[in-house]
Amino acid sequence: ESEKIFRQLAENIEHILWLGNKNNILYVNPAYENVFEQKAEDLYNNRSGFLNVIVEEDLPRVISSYKKIYDEEKDFNEEFRIRKRDGSIRWIWSRTFVFRASETSELRSVGIAQDITERKNSEQNLKVALEKEQEINRLKSNFVSLVSHQFRTPLTTIKSSIQIMEIYLEEMDKKETEKFQNHYTRIQKEIDRLNFLIDDAMTFGKLESHKLQIKLSSTDLVQLCKSIINQRFDLMYKERKTFFSFNGFPYNAL
Numbered sequence: 001e002s003e004k005i006f007r008q009l010a011e012n013i014e015h016i017l018w019l020g021n022k023n024n025i026l027y028v029n030p031a032y033e034n035v036f037e038q039k040a041e042d043l044y045n046n047r048s049g050f051l052n053v054i055v056e057e058d059l060p061r062v063i064s065s066y067k068k069i070y071d072e073e074k075d076f077n078e079e080f081r082i083r084k085r086d087g088s089i090r091w092i093w094s095r096t097f098v099f100r101a102s103e104t105s106e107l108r109s110v111g112i113a114q115d116i117t118e119r120k121n122s123e124q125n126l127k128v129a130l131e132k133e134q135e136i137n138r139l140k141s142n143f144v145s146l147v148s149h150q151f152r153t154p155l156t157t158i159k160s161s162i163q164i165m166e167i168y169l170e171e172m173d174k175k176e177t178e179k180f181q182n183h184y185t186r187i188q189k190e191i192d193r194l195n196f197l198i199d200d201a202m203t204f205g206k207l208e209s210h211k212l213q214i215k216l217s218s219t220d221l222v223q224l225c226k227s228i229i230n231q232r233f234d235l236m237y238k239e240r241k242t243f244f245s246f247n248g249f250p251y252n253a254l
Helices: 002-010 033-038 040-045 049-053 058-072 117-169 174-208 221-240
Strands: 018-023 026-029 076-083 089-099 108-116
Touching: 018 033, 026 040, 026 058, 033 049, 033 089, 040 049, 049 058, 058 076, 058 089, 089 117
Parallel strands: none
Antiparallel strands: 018 026, 018 108, 076 089, 089 108
């Protein structure tokens, strides 16, 4: 009755099941013929016949582990490739356990194997996608660093020129000084804003390349919020050229 139940189970699953001893395969289910494209009878006559279809690169590793099953009484657990009759390659996972029914009985093995080609293909596709993503992140990080450097160079020159312009302020009359001061202040603010944007870009680049070092410090939260609001309203005012108010107060009064 137990044998009948076992056969009903073993002969209706896609996994390969077998039972053997050191010299022979005692039982293998029909799935073997479907996966390895060899007759079960051939395996009964030559228990190592399945090695004939294993891809050459994987064969030495499989043989080494296969010999240890009975020579060292070690379980077999390998993933390897086989070549089908049409030339296609399939991945196989195989696990063999060794056991003795009693201390005096002969050593036997029971094994299971399955076609894992779809899983291996998914793993390979995932690996390729991950490598591409890492390469894109690396290129993006390098691009951000390059652009930031190219921006900072002219900004440094502009800032130096402004410092020289400050010297000429002393030689101008009051009316000219006011006009000059307005342009000067506007340029200075734009430089600071651009530097701020560059710092943000550099921060994102460091985050993606895992090079950012976090340094915690205390801050005035109220003042920070006021600064952010003023910056945003200042940008909105400049872009739309209109006067904004916030709860009845002009934006610059915040």
